[in-house]
Amino acid sequence: xxxxxxxxxxxxxxxxxxxxxxxxxxxxxxxxxxxxxxxxxxxxxxxxxxxxxxxxxxxxxxxxxxxxxxxxxxxxxxxxxxxxxxxxxxxxxxxxxxxxxxxxxxxxxxxxxxxxxxxxxxxxxxxxxxxxxxxxxxxxxxxxxxxxxxxxxxxxxxxxxxxxxxxxxxxxxxxxxxxxxxxxxxxxxxxxxxxxxxxxxxxxxxxxxxxxxxxxxxxxxxxxxxxxxxxxxxxxxxxxxxxxxxxxxxxxxxxxxxxxxxxxxxxxxxxxxxxxxxxxxxxxxxxxxxxxxxxxxxxxxxxxxxxxxxxxxxxxxxxxxxxxxxxxxxxxxxxxxxxxxxxxxxxxxxxxxxxx
Ligand SMILES: Nc1ncnc2c1ncn2[C@@H]1O[C@H](COP(=O)(O)OP(=O)(O)O)[C@@H](O)[C@H]1O
Ligand SMILES: [Mg+2]
Numbered sequence: 032x033x034x035x036x037x038x039x040x041x042x043x044x045x046x047x048x049x050x051x052x053x054x055x056x057x058x059x060x061x062x063x064x065x066x067x068x069x070x071x072x073x074x075x076x077x078x079x080x081x082x083x084x085x086x087x088x089x090x091x092x093x094x095x096x097x098x099x100x101x102x103x104x105x106x107x108x109x110x111x112x113x114x115x116x117x118x119x120x121x122x123x124x125x126x127x128x129x130x131x132x133x134x135x136x137x138x139x140x141x142x143x144x145x146x147x148x149x150x151x152x153x154x155x156x157x158x159x160x161x162x163x164x165x166x167x168x169x170x171x172x173x174x175x176x177x178x179x180x181x182x183x184x185x186x187x188x189x190x191x192x193x194x195x196x197x198x199x200x201x202x203x204x205x206x207x208x209x210x211x212x213x214x215x216x217x218x219x220x221x222x223x224x225x226x227x228x229x230x231x232x233x234x235x236x237x238x239x240x241x242x243x244x245x246x247x248x249x250x251x252x253x254x255x256x257x258x259x260x261x262x263x264x265x266x267x268x269x270x271x272x273x274x275x276x277x278x279x280x281x282x283x284x285x286x287x288x289x290x291x292x293x294x295x296x297x298x299x300x301x302x303x304x305x306x307x308x309x310x311x312x313x314x315x316x317x318x319x320x321x322x323x324x325x326x327x328x329x330x331x332x333x334x335x336x337x338x339x340x341x342x343x344x345x346x347x348x349x350x351x352x353x354x355x356x357x358x359x360x361x362x363x364x365x366x367x368x369x370x371x372x373x374x375x376x377x378x379x380x381x382x383x384x385x386x387x
Pocket of ligand 2: 182183184305
């Protein structure tokens with residue numbers, strides 16, 4: 032099909048020349064007119080050749096577009112559930128015999144059949160195994176365990192960054208897969224250790240993620256609650272100070288407080304705090320502790336931490352070990368009954384001391 036234009040052009044020339052010859056024979060055209068006519072046909076040569084290149088370019092483009100569309104569609108089909116359950120969250124979280132394994136790296140697998148969930152189970156080693164627990168609204172629950180035991184993964188099932196491989200995750204008694212993703216995610220905030228800030232003003236960074244446009248007053252209020260207002264005011268342009276490569280750099284503790292201010296503005300019902308790295312001294316800053324305590328108030332909180340001082344804030348502790356929930360209870364209960372927990376605490380005490 033590629034060379035079709037060239038073929039057509041060739042045929043056109045031949046036919047036109049034949050036609051011109053006939054007319055010439057009949058004396059209806061002069062030699063000059065025939066030559067002029069053929070000369071004019073030459074003008075078509077260039078677009079014909081160009082069309083060869085554009086044709087292949089367009090074809091490539093179409094193929095690419097088809098693949099992009101396929102990806103977009105696949106992802107929305109899997110996820111959104113816009114018509115799903117949408118309601119204010121109270122903050123009850125229930126895991127019912129949840130197991131989870133990461134699939135293969137989710138590249139555009141060639142000819143990956145849309146039938147999701149049909150991937151061979153062998154290729155998905157379970158990161159979480161048969162986990163069940165219940166968290167009441169407003170409860171603060173610490174999750175402890177060694178690195179790689181699945182703490183972060185567990186929290187990812189709550190806001191549906193991933194779906195459980197088997198079992199169910201319920202929020203307020205409704206399967207997360209039945210929630211409208213939008214409604215679900217807008218009411219759950221995650222603060223991770225690695226805080227991502229845009230190369231924009233501080234105010235814009237705080238307002239990021241808030242529904243609608245937050246007013247300056249609301250932004251300042253959030254910053255105050257996050258103990259960030261004072262250091263922001265000390266910056267050259269206050270809330271309009273630009274962060275990032277061409278702006279100021281903030282310390283880890285300052286970034287963390289920006290993230291907490293963000294969360295205050297979003298006012299989530301469920302809060303996930305993932306303090307993944309154990310040795311960051313910023314987290315021991317008095318102001319951060321204060322901000323963290325305040326953001327947790329009245330919200331269901333999943334608190335991943337390596338700090339004994341923070342574990343003591345929790346109403347309950349879940350102990351994970353290699354993807355299994357090996358114990359749960361209050362700090363004191365677990366100290367009395369759980370050997371793995373005592374070991375973890377001993378180690379945490381060390382990191383606590385080191386980072387002070
Ligand atoms: N995106 C991912 N894809 C594949 N495997 C992952 C991914 N994230 C984590 N894992 C694996 O899952 C296990 C649990 O990780 P994680 O939940 O991050 O543990 P923790 O937060 O307790 O340190 C680890 O073995 C890790 O290598
Ligand atoms: Mg982690």
